[in-house]
Amino acid sequence: MEMERVTFFNMFIVKDGELTTISATELIDEIMLRDDPWMRTILFKSAFYSMPQMVQPDQLHNQRARLFWIGKYLTEKPYSGNLGDDNFIPMDNDPYSPALVYYRPEDKLLMIESKQYAPRRIAIQNFFNSYLCNEIDGHRYEVEIIPQKDEDTLAMVDENASIKKIVLEFQVTGFEREQIFLNDEPNLLGNLIVGNVNLSNRYNVNVAHIEFKKGRFKNPLSFELVRMLRQLNFENTTLLSGKVIVRLAGEFKDKEIDLLTNGFSKGEYQIENNITAFDARAQKMIEYIAAGIPQNVEHYYTEHYTHRIRDIEVPLQYEEHPEPNQRPQNN
Template sequence: MKLLYYNIFICKDGQKTSYPIERLIDFINNGTPLERTTVVEGKTIFLSKHRYPNQGRSAGGRSQDGSEYETSNRSLWLGKFLDDKPFAGEIGSDNLDEILGDVYQPNTCLFVSDSKLLIMEYNFNGPRKLQIENFLTKYLNQNGDSQYTVKLIQIVKPRAMNLVSASDSIKSISITVKNDNFQILNLFPNPGNSEGVLERLFNGPVAVSNQYDVNETTVVLKKGRMRRNMNVDDVTNILLLLDADSPLLVSAKVSFLNPETNDVDTIDLKHDGFYTSNVNCENLTGFEYLANQVTSHYYDEQGSNKNAEFHQYLGEIIHIEVNEIQFGYPTEPTIEDDV
């Protein structure tokens, strides 16, 4: 499970405030299932599960299953209902049954309120940054002349693409794209003289995948056992043309010889330049298990290493009283209106 890291603020007229995010989360958690559901950008977002914020730690100061490490922390599932419904079946059988219920893709989230931090599981089909901002903002009543919004700022790190450019050897490139409405210009918006090469590289495999009703296509360029290496300059130029924020891009993994360590490293350009971490969840998907894993990973393995990240914004944060902001459950648009 890949985790993304954001600083999170409730803003007043665009200015970051000291308002504790757990108060907003608690208000939403206390609503009915319908009150915890709203439509954002035409997508139905639902806060489905959360756990009681009971603080607990082991005698050695490590995290404790079923408990939050800090009293103000909040763990929850925030997800999106999908438009496309997959089929259920069995390996080795021709029997496929359409899933009758609404398909829901949750992101496991840990809000570390005192550090203005959101740690969120990455799911390609789950809600994105802007959808989460808009979802949470819908529960802030807009009273008087001020406007209140929720803002997420993804935590950055140095781009590894710079190391790829300086590498003497690129071992492999694996780019996975969504087939639905695929167009090369949506993935490479400014291809220049490389447009013809990129079309040959992607359009054929995507067409074959669509013929067999496959949802995604992976294109792999790999160095074989021959001594000849990939042309680093040519490959780098193509990678620099890639729009990492494209909704069509699932992943863009590059394995290369790191010039700083002389080791072979693999990066995903989808998240290059942003701080991420990975948790081994052994293919288990239950909410309580994943919530425990995220908390344990951040506090026991990572040493809560991003708690001070929000300090860079201290000069911008204004203090507001907790009674200044009022909450309310969204009434428009309703779920029925969206259907």
């Protein structure tokens, strides 16, 4: 068994900068009902994303909800082989990493499966916005996915903490320096990241790996590294992985901070190791939802949005997307 982790958000249709009660269910259905898989595929920051599968609504306890896959085609083609064997074969097909996504229109809840190479919030938000007409009758519409905030563990790390390890991995293809930093202040860690990625790109390395480790030595890593980490944009789509191992002052166990989901509400459930098919994985998420997601997640919409959301219903309009000239040529 393994633990499947999910992160919680709220997804809104925004009109002229205001959150609205407009449901995104119709938008999801509009995309999924396109017969040609290519018409459910977009190009975003040098990578292709698609929506290939959706659970039939009558299989859900809430038939107004939607449960579907959104996936990312990986630029690096791995090898396939057998454990204990030295023979490996390059993968011929395009490698694909999907995430299960659950949307509930009543409270705009969006639950995204947390996987290293699968799409995250910004990519999924852009995916939906690619299909929504942004200008309708002189008004601007767009999809906005907002994280449900929770404890920010990285903010709890101070100079009294013992920092054991920091690990960062970046996708080299599509890396943009200006998207990595939250501000323009000089940052030695940022300069190191950029230099590492540039070197990797020069020698056709697909993933740049940076690791700081205490090892067997007495002194922990400098707190200054954490200060610099806080200036990085952890939602950048080329950040594939980010971990900090730390022991906070007064505690006896190390904490592992996942920088990609730090400060967001999270959940987890068990799933068998060999389950890979969409239907089987979707059923496990359905069971998790039926058993009851965390109470803070259930009440988040009421506590944070009901007082400032605009109650309107507007027929949405949709784009034919992606453009034909983006379709890759088959070899």
